[in-house]
Amino acid sequence: MTTLTSADRLDTVQPISPSRRPAGALTGTGTLVRLALRRDRVRLPAWLVGVVGFLTLSAVSVPEVFPTAAERQARGDFARSPVLTIFTGPGYGTDDYTVGAMVANEYLIYGVVALALMSIFLVVRHTRAEEEAGRVELVRSSVVGAHAAPTAALVVAVGANLAIGSATALTLTAAMPELAAAGAWAFGLSMAAAGIVFAAVAAVTAQLTEHSRGAVGLAVVALGVAFVVRAVGDIGDDRTLSWFSPIGWVQSTRPWVDERWWPLLPALLFALVLAALAYVLASRRDVAAGLLPARPGPARAADPLVHPAGLALRLERTSLGIWAVGLFAFGAAFGSLLGEVEGFLADNPQLQELFGAAGDATVVDAFLTTVLLLLGLLAGGYTLTVTLRAHRDERAGLAEPLLATPLSRVRWAGTNLMVAAVAGSVVMLAAAAGVGTTAAIERGDITWLGELLGAGLVHLPALWLLIGVGAALTGLLPRATALSWIVLVYAAVVGLMGDVLDLPDGLRAGSPFHHVPELPGGEVDATALAGLALLAAILIGLGLAGFRRRDLHTT
Amino acid sequence: MDEVIGAEGLTKAFGQTRALDGVDLRVTRGEVHGFLGPNGAGKSTTIRVLLGLLRADAGRVHVLGGDPWRDAVPLHRRLAYVPGDVELWPTLTGGEAIDVFTRLRGGVEPARRDELCERFDLDPTKKARTYSKGNRQKVAIVGALASDVELYLLDEPTAGLDPLMEAVFAEVVDELREAGATVLLSSHLMAQVERLCGAVSIIRAGRIVETGTLDQLRHLTRTTISATTRTPADGLVDLAGVHDLRHEDGRVTFEVDGEQLHTIVGQLHARGIDSLVSHPPTLEQLFMRHYERDLATAGDGGGR
Numbered sequence: 001m002t003t004l005t006s007a008d009r010l011d012t013v014q015p016i017s018p019s020r021r022p023a024g025a026l027t028g029t030g031t032l033v034r035l036a037l038r039r040d041r042v043r044l045p046a047w048l049v050g051v052v053g054f055l056t057l058s059a060v061s062v063p064e065v066f067p068t069a070a071e072r073q074a075r076g077d078f079a080r081s082p083v084l085t086i087f088t089g090p091g092y093g094t095d096d097y098t099v100g101a102m103v104a105n106e107y108l109i110y111g112v113v114a115l116a117l118m119s120i121f122l123v124v125r126h127t128r129a130e131e132e133a134g135r136v137e138l139v140r141s142s143v144v145g146a147h148a149a150p151t152a153a154l155v156v157a158v159g160a161n162l163a164i165g166s167a168t169a170l171t172l173t174a175a176m177p178e179l180a181a182a183g184a185w186a187f188g189l190s191m192a193a194a195g196i197v198f199a200a201v202a203a204v205t206a207q208l209t210e211h212s213r214g215a216v217g218l219a220v221v222a223l224g225v226a227f228v229v230r231a232v233g234d235i236g237d238d239r240t241l242s243w244f245s246p247i248g249w250v251q252s253t254r255p256w257v258d259e260r261w262w263p264l265l266p267a268l269l270f271a272l273v274l275a276a277l278a279y280v281l282a283s284r285r286d287v288a289a290g291l292l293p294a295r296p297g298p299a300r301a302a303d304p305l306v307h308p309a310g311l312a313l314r315l316e317r318t319s320l321g322i323w324a325v326g327l328f329a330f331g332a333a334f335g336s337l338l339g340e341v342e343g344f345l346a347d348n349p350q351l352q353e354l355f356g357a358a359g360d361a362t363v364v365d366a367f368l369t370t371v372l373l374l375l376g377l378l379a380g381g382y383t384l385t386v387t388l389r390a391h392r393d394e395r396a397g398l399a400e401p402l403l404a405t406p407l408s409r410v411r412w413a414g415t416n417l418m419v420a421a422v423a424g425s426v427v428m429l430a431a432a433a434g435v436g437t438t439a440a441i442e443r444g445d446i447t448w449l450g451e452l453l454g455a456g457l458v459h460l461p462a463l464w465l466l467i468g469v470g471a472a473l474t475g476l477l478p479r480a481t482a483l484s485w486i487v488l489v490y491a492a493v494v495g496l497m498g499d500v501l502d503l504p505d506g507l508r509a510g511s512p513f514h515h516v517p518e519l520p521g522g523e524v525d526a527t528a529l530a531g532l533a534l535l536a537a538i539l540i541g542l543g544l545a546g547f548r549r550r551d552l553h554t555t
Numbered sequence: 556m557d558e559v560i561g562a563e564g565l566t567k568a569f570g571q572t573r574a575l576d577g578v579d580l581r582v583t584r585g586e587v588h589g590f591l592g593p594n595g596a597g598k599s600t601t602i603r604v605l606l607g608l609l610r611a612d613a614g615r616v617h618v619l620g621g622d623p624w625r626d627a628v629p630l631h632r633r634l635a636y637v638p639g640d641v642e643l644w645p646t647l648t649g650g651e652a653i654d655v656f657t658r659l660r661g662g663v664e665p666a667r668r669d670e671l672c673e674r675f676d677l678d679p680t681k682k683a684r685t686y687s688k689g690n691r692q693k694v695a696i697v698g699a700l701a702s703d704v705e706l707y708l709l710d711e712p713t714a715g716l717d718p719l720m721e722a723v724f725a726e727v728v729d730e731l732r733e734a735g736a737t738v739l740l741s742s743h744l745m746a747q748v749e750r751l752c753g754a755v756s757i758i759r760a761g762r763i764v765e766t767g768t769l770d771q772l773r774h775l776t777r778t779t780i781s782a783t784t785r786t787p788a789d790g791l792v793d794l795a796g797v798h799d800l801r802h803e804d805g806r807v808t809f810e811v812d813g814e815q816l817h818t819i820v821g822q823l824h825a826r827g828i829d830s831l832v833s834h835p836p837t838l839e840q841l842f843m844r845h846y847e848r849d850l851a852t853a854g855d856g857g858g859r
Contacts, residue, residue: 210684211645296680297647301654305647311655315644397642401695404606404636404708405659408628552608554599555640 028144032152036126044160047118052167055111056175058501059103063178065502072097075500079105082235082341083366086334087374087496090234090242093257100179100256103172104187106500108255111187112247113223115164115195119157120219123202126153129212147279150203154275157199165192183256190250193267197246198223200274207281217319221326224378228333235337246270308412312419316386320423323382324430327375331434334371335452338442341367365521368435368455373495375431376459376513380488383424383463387470390416391481394474394553403552413547417471417540424463432456455519461532462491462512468539475546478553487512557584558617559706559737560605565614566761567600574600575611576761582739582754587732589752590741591842597761598741599639602710605739606636619706632661635699639710639741641691643683649694650679656698663701671697674723689715700727707731707738713747725751745839757845764845773835777810777844780819785827794819810840 037044066072076097078084085091089109093101127150130136136149169188173181198219205218226245233242234251242248252263304310313320341364390413393399403409436452470484477483494503494511508514515528560582567575575597582588592598603609605618607627616623621630643652650672657663672679677693686694692715699707713721728751731738742748748755749769756766765772777798782788788807792800796815801808811819823831 299650299679301651306655306658406628406631407659
């Protein structure tokens, strides 16, 4: 045992000024960076391999699927149409559609979205999720500065984005000699810059909400807004609107066409401003608190709440509202473009051949089908999160006290799946109604609303199948429920890239959305829809039976 | 004898870990049965098997005359449960969570619910995310104890409660017993079990190592005696049945096996007793005896 003399104590104890942050708000950042890298030692390499592998394989397939310059040029003409522009890029180089121009125009967006999502998950995982779990208290009680945790998360995010961007550039130049190094670096760094912007966005949203799910949700909404703003801007006559979107900035580097680097500057400046905002917000709140104060609520439960469906709906109602309004707005933005899409063929006579005799009507239908697919995939993502709520609640120990009441497992899990089906339908139909409303206004014809609602309705069996996959995994392979996301990612690859990758029909059939009738304009194949519904029912049955038979997850 | 819980040879493994290794447990109607053991001994696993949340790998079990796995729903109408680690929906208030639990079980008298909220000093209008661990625990306790059922399964219910609330909890459990309910109370707090329970089962490493009424268990073990005598109490240490003998300021303190009590008190008497304090074995001592073997085997590794 050691004793301190009073003189020692006077020397060692520093007065603490309450009004100012003491120096060393970043103390311990290095340790936290190492901790984050240790925790993510599987995740980050998986993202690297996944993103680099996907982009490289896709790029390599371009010269195989489009071997001649003429074929590439035909694709370039098509790429200028709104049908492709929605989910590709601004169309630089489409008048001389080289392999590089095509890779940049059509694939950069996937790298951007992937790295943005990776960054959002990463930053929230190491900031708000840690606070929510109560671990930050333990960390902050040791010699760690107030801003060390968010700084560490941002350092890891910036590092991961630069690593994946550089790896993409190096792999692309190595795999494809026809792609110049400068373009490859423009491509890789553009992706990385977008990822860094959304890491900073997540650092801000992590300050606003108390729950990590809410923080991720807000950041993903920001990503969605950035995506729509650039899509609407790119489809429009000039790209003015695209300059209001970080995705628009990084897509303006024109890799392999005529590289320019300055559009990366606004992205980096924006990221710095957001990071500063996150620090300011963080200084104004307590550990684990959100910025919005908690208010008292009812002392008694309303009648619907004590019914299992009422409970599940109540727990989902905020996110359901946000998703429904969000996808309605998303859809409405696309529906409002109908006039421009229609005028498109008149301006591009060389494309009229491609779309055949029906001309305008075909382009409009193809555009709307693509929009509905995009909205269907997003609604599918939401449906899956609701489907997996039972699994999350079970892991968190919330299911245990409920299932110790006379509520049977099948009723609890089944009710949850029903709520997922209802919530998914509401979101899908809201999205379709959004497209339909602005389309009807644009065309001055109310029947468009009905047409689009019909097009939304036929997507529901595909959503049910996603529910079935989630339910089956929850019941039979609870450790592997994350695999249900692979079905959605696969559906996205098939739906958005099936043509350009020239995927055989057998592979495309693996996507639930492949069996959805292409409305408006297409034929409704009732057998396919019934098949989806039946398969969904079988999977749900298997999942519930499995859930009834297995042990509950306990801590 | 009306058996409310009967388990025989329950085993349960999670991967390589053997959580239950042949648990036998009998709880009679109307008793408050203490279920003692350290963390990781298998208390929670046993209770989850009794609830049908987990299925035992082997062994037989019945609760209120039914099979907890097969008849989970009808049995759950007749019992209430407080989990050891209470998690609540962060966006619901404590009052809403209580109502969800109680009304799923068939409803309670609002007056009883409000009375318990008041006695446990719980504000039901707060969102669950603002509750401390102790307050989350109170929500689960009120949600369970407000229900009028035959059997209460309580898994370390007072972990996180302050001593004042522990006393309130003890009062409520006394009332339940007087009303004829059966309670299985898992705990690692000896004092709590001594205060509340008529019968005890001690679990260690997935096995019940001791079971019986408190009196029966005490009989099997040692009484603590502390005495001052006129002539020095020297030769006692060599007598059979005397343990842990210490001399302090002319006072001798030791433990004596139940069956030797008569002989030893005779020996003290022969030396002339000035003062004598004897108290029955605490559960702590009961419990520690079952761990002495473990401590002895662990001795060469981490012994003091």
